[in-house]
Amino acid sequence: MNRLNSKASAEDARHRELLAASATGCRESFAQLYDLLYHPVVRFLYRYTSNSATIEEILNDTMLVLWQKADTFRGDSRLMTWVLGIASRRALKTVNRERSQRERAAQLDPPELAAQDLERLGTLATLEWAMQQLSADHQLVLEMAYFQGLSCEEMAEVLGCPVNTAKTRLHYGRNKLRAVFAGEDNPLELNDFIDEASR
16 A cells, blocks of 8 residues: 555645646646546546536536636645545536436346456456446445545545545445455455455
């Protein structure tokens, strides 16, 4: 985890530098910041909705707020935490519309995948499929912990909930993710991934 923390610190320093330049009106710096934040924010928003047009709309709204309020960032948290908080609040408006679609999809049986298909899809694709079997709350905290590198405190800030709630969701999310892989064809590296990320 130390390597992940140092990488996150370096990324945060770069993000802050670009945001500070953006606050002075530097469009080139903001374009660079946009490019750096694009994929992590889109990936995060995917946990709220699978509609790519809605994701683009929320992303653009988030980036507009970031541009307009660049000079208001206090620096109390990582910049990514602040950006994901903005994105989360924007995305919550779409959750009700998407919830009914998710519930209908959850009632369908998951596709039967042969072992060779799982190998071909690769570990990350399998992990994505497994995460889709989880509730939206568990998907969000696992996404934030594993793919965004946020701490429980940062997750709580993004979600607007107590730290213990974030910790509990993460704990149960990990357990449910392990349960998805409880069968014989469980790829060992996925349990290793879950265990390593939980340290």
